[in-house]
Amino acid sequence: MQSPxxxxxxxxxxxxxxxxxxxxxxxxxxxxxxxxxGYDAQEAIDYANGIVQHGQLPDATxxxxxxxxxxxxxxxxxxxxxxxxxxxxERVGQVVNALAALGTLLLLLVLVRLLWPGxxxxxxxxxxxxxxxxxxxKSAAMFHPEPLSMLFSTAALAYAAWLLVREDYRLRIAxxxxxxxxxxxxxxxxxxxxxxxxxxVLVVAAVTRPRDRRPLLGAIAVVTAVAVLVPAPWYVHQVxxxxxxxxxxxxxxxxxxxxxxxxxxxxxGLPQVVTEPYRPSFSTRxxxxxxxxxxxxxxxxxxxxxxxxxxxxVVRRELVTMSIVGLPLTLVAFAGWIALFGMAxxxxxxxxxxxxxxLLPLAALxxxxxxxxxxxxxxxxxxxxxxxLTAVPAWAACFGFAFDGLRARYPRLSVALFVxxxxxxxxxxxxxFAVPTL
Amino acid sequence: MSERLDEQRTAEWRYLRAAWALVAVLVVVxxxxxxxxxxxxxxxxxxxxxxxxxxxxxxxxxESLTGDAIARTASGGTLxxxxxxxxxxxxxxxxxxxxxxxxxxxxxxxxxxxxxxxVRDRVLYVWELPQAPSPTQRxxxxxxxxx
Numbered sequence: 001m002q003s004p005x006x007x008x009x010x011x012x013x014x015x016x017x018x019x020x021x022x023x024x025x026x027x028x029x030x031x032x033x034x035x036x037x038g039y040d041a042q043e044a045i046d047y048a049n050g051i052v053q054h055g056q057l058p059d060a061t062x063x064x065x066x067x068x069x070x071x072x073x074x075x076x077x078x079x080x081x082x083x084x085x086x087x088x089x090e091r092v093g094q095v096v097n098a099l100a101a102l103g104t105l106l107l108l109l110v111l112v113r114l115l116w117p118g119x120x121x122x123x124x125x126x127x128x129x130x131x132x133x134x135x136x137x138k139s140a141a142m143f144h145p146e147p148l149s150m151l152f153s154t155a156a157l158a159y160a161a162w163l164l165v166r167e168d169y170r171l172r173i174a175x176x177x178x179x180x181x182x183x184x185x186x187x188x189x190x191x192x193x194x195x196x197x198x199x200x201v202l203v204v205a206a207v208t209r210p211r212d213r214r215p216l217l218g219a220i221a222v223v224t225a226v227a228v229l230v231p232a233p234w235y236v237h238q239v240x241x242x243x244x245x246x247x248x249x250x251x252x253x254x255x256x257x258x259x260x261x262x263x264x265x266x267x268x269g270l271p272q273v274v275t276e277p278y279r280p281s282f283s284t285r286x287x288x289x290x291x292x293x294x295x296x297x298x299x300x301x302x303x304x305x306x307x308x309x310x311x312x313x314v315v316r317r318e319l320v321t322m323s324i325v326g327l328p329l330t331l332v333a334f335a336g337w338i339a340l341f342g343m344a345x346x347x348x349x350x351x352x353x354x355x356x357x358x359l360l361p362l363a364a365l366x367x368x369x370x371x372x373x374x375x376x377x378x379x380x381x382x383x384x385x386x387x388x389l390t391a392v393p394a395w396a397a398c399f400g401f402a403f404d405g406l407r408a409r410y411p412r413l414s415v416a417l418f419v420x421x422x423x424x425x426x427x428x429x430x431x432x433f434a435v436p437t438l
Numbered sequence: 439m440s441e442r443l444d445e446q447r448t449a450e451w452r453y454l455r456a457a458w459a460l461v462a463v464l465v466v467v468x469x470x471x472x473x474x475x476x477x478x479x480x481x482x483x484x485x486x487x488x489x490x491x492x493x494x495x496x497x498x499x500x501e502s503l504t505g506d507a508i509a510r511t512a513s514g515g516t517l518x519x520x521x522x523x524x525x526x527x528x529x530x531x532x533x534x535x536x537x538x539x540x541x542x543x544x545x546x547x548x549x550x551x552x553x554x555x556x557v558r559d560r561v562l563y564v565w566e567l568p569q570a571p572s573p574t575q576r577x578x579x580x581x582x583x584x585x
Contacts (some may be wrong), residue, residue, distance in 0.1 A: 118443070261495040261581050280559070284581045296580040331461055337452065338457035346453075403452040408447045 011120025018127045022105050025432055026098035033434035035090035037301055039386060045090055045143060048075035060242065067234050068175030069187035070145035093114045093143045100147040103141035105130055106317045107154040112400055115353055116163040121407050121414070125421060126400030129329060132425045134322065137432045138302050139386045145188045146389045152184035152196040153231030153390040157356050160198045160248065163407030164205055164353040169215035169366055173220040181223065182230025187248050189389055193363035194229055201355045207348025225356060260286075260373050277323045278304070278311055285343045286372055293317075293384060296431075297304035303435065318431055328420075333395045357397040362390035483563070484530050484584060485515035491582035492519050498578075503527065506564075508543045512536070514560065521575045525566030526581070534560055558583070 037043055043062035050056050050067055052075030055309035058064040073091035079087025105127060112119075112126050116328060139146045163169060182199060184191030202223065206216040222254075234247040269288025272281040277292035279299060292298040296319045303318060304311035311319065340358040348355065368387045404422070408413045448522060492498045493509040501518040503509060516532030529535040537560045544551050546566065553570045556563040563579055565571045 034475070261491065263495075264581065266471075266474060268468050270468075284583070331465070335454065335457040335461045338460055339453040342453045342456065343450070401450075402454060405447070405450055409451055409454075 003252070008120055011124055014124045015120075015127055016030075018131055019102070019105060019109075020281070023102050026101050026137065026140045026246070027095060029432075030094035030098040031091055031139060031433040033094065033141035034437065035088060035094055035143040037305065038144055039299075041143060044071065044074070044145070045078070047071040048078055048143075051075045052079055057237070057244075060347060061153065063149070064242075064304045065189075065190065065238070065244075065246065066145060067186045067231065070148045072188070073148070074143060076292050084412075087430070089306070090143045093140060097142060097144065097147040099138045100151040101136055104136075104147070104151050104154045104393060107158045108396055111154065111158045111161055112397050114158065114165050115351075115357070115397070116401070116404070119404055121418075122400040122404035124400075125403040126396040127210060127332065128351060128421060128425055129399040130396035131330070132428045133294065133392055133414065133431070134296065134385060134431055135389060136392055137434075138297075138391055139396040142301075144386070146190075146386045149184050149188035149191045150389045150392065151436060152180050154393045156180035156184065156194055157199055157393070158187045160201065160356055161353045163219060165426070167212060169212065169244050169310065171222060174219040175226060177219075178223040178226025179230060181227035184390075185231035186228070186234060188390075190364070190367065190387060192388060193367050194360065195399070196357045197356065197363050199224060199227075200359065201352060204348050205352040208352060219232050247316070261385065264373075265369070274320060274323045276316075277319045278316075279306065286369065290368070290388070292323060293328070293386075294388070296322040321427060322431050325424050329399065329424060332406075333399035336398035336400070336405075337395070339400060339405070340398060357394040357401075360394035361391045361398065364388045364394075441568055473526045483515065485517065485528075487530060488530075488582050489517055491584070493515075496578055496582060498502070508540060508547075509564070512562075513539055520580045521556075523567075523571070524575055526571070526575070526579060527564040527566075528566060529562040531560045531562070535559070537562060 026159040034312060035045065038044075040063060047058055047063050047066070047068070051072050057068060069095075076095055078089045081092040081299065084092075086092070102108040108130055109123060109127060112123050116122050117241070122293060136147075139150075156177055156312060159173060163173045177198070181191070181195045184194060186261065190207065199220065202216065202220045206213050209216065238245045264284055264286055266283065267285035267287065269282030269285045269292075272289040273292060277288075277296050279399060289298055297303045300306040300311070304315045310316070313330055340354055341362070343351070344355045344358040350434030370389070403417065407417055440539070446495070489500055494498060495524070498519045498521065499519065503516055508526055509529045512529045513532045513536060515526060516529045518525060518527045520526070523544050524539055527539060531540055540562055541555060541557045544555050552566075552569045554565040554568065556565070556576065558580070561583055563571075563576070565575075
């Protein structure tokens, strides 16, 4: 029988190993993965070059609707890469993304320690889920804004959790919280749901904590003001230029709810979601695309390239393996999310801070479903897994919560559960390494 | 401290237990739904499924075919409809090879057919208007293909 102290040490060592492995794999991938193979890569590189070389935003072309935060950093990175004589100067921007993913992992650990202190098993499980979920490593290797928006979003969650758990409503917490929310909006519009969730949870706290209402309302005012002021110039520019602050692209004229058939929302894509988890399988179904894009490579940007031929037999085997590995991890995370959501709805004032991880996956899912429904495309392109990247840390926390709950309930199974988690991580790990050519 | 943690875990377990049950129910419902769908639609052809979807879900009229000699040779059957003013003929082959043969036959006819012809797996969509169909028009048809 191990002492609690030795268990704590084992947990800490395991966490350090996960962090070190993430750092090595993410940076290695960023220096190996061809930038041009990533999502909307040429648009992203053109945008970054345009900002740094000509001081201009795209004029209704490419990703003009995406805020310039990442592209400004990526553009500077390209300049630095050229200065250093790199063959592919975009690599600097890719390494920035790798570091953003690593930073997010550290912030996730801060978040789960604040929400569930002293529960090492939960912390390790959440970290493993985050790292093993391929959408994180895929995005972290690309020249794309998503990882940076995930970093800001998770930083905002961690600040909000600190504010609520420590009852620390001072300016030194509220100001950076607002700043993180504002900066996130300057990188990717998807972080808007983090803004909604954080402000919503703070309002719930103000309602349910009458003793702290005054300082809480003060903090909410500061957070809101900063989160609005920081991205305001970007929104003003977009409204002035395109009459829309977010995504002013034309869409079908019929009502949103009739743009997709019912099967789009409920179809599970069985059995192809496991046997053929790549396009064009189930291209008119939301859930299987989101699932296989998150746990595999549905669109062909990581292990195969859609030249017109299906993936090779070796790649198909790898994709099928990932579809199977992702299943238990997804179900456990889903159970954790349901439990946290149920607790939050039933007792919103008891542990208000857990609402942060209970609401973010829901908001992210609702946002992506709305987008995919509003802008239907023939190949399911509006259901990219990376669109929900900002919610992955929250899903990881939900996974850790459910995993730890099982361990605590069945302590004799604790070792077996960790062995199972380790086996799933080992099965997934080859897929986390980028290949130099597709 | 330890007692408080135990109490907290007990309270959490009540919700986790319910969550596990709900997840199990959802998995069973999804699998049962798939099994029922397969048994109900077993034997229904791709043509029947497509026609049903176009009528019921998209509320589109199914039109009679005009004299298209190539479409008549398709072993999976054909139907025609109209999406946002653009007529489209759905030509279903039994295999990818047959679909390629049908596509080659259409391409030999000229008449800007390369813009109007869309081949996807074993189904061909032949559009009426002499320009490429809009993404929405294509999407409407893809939504009603069940393979």
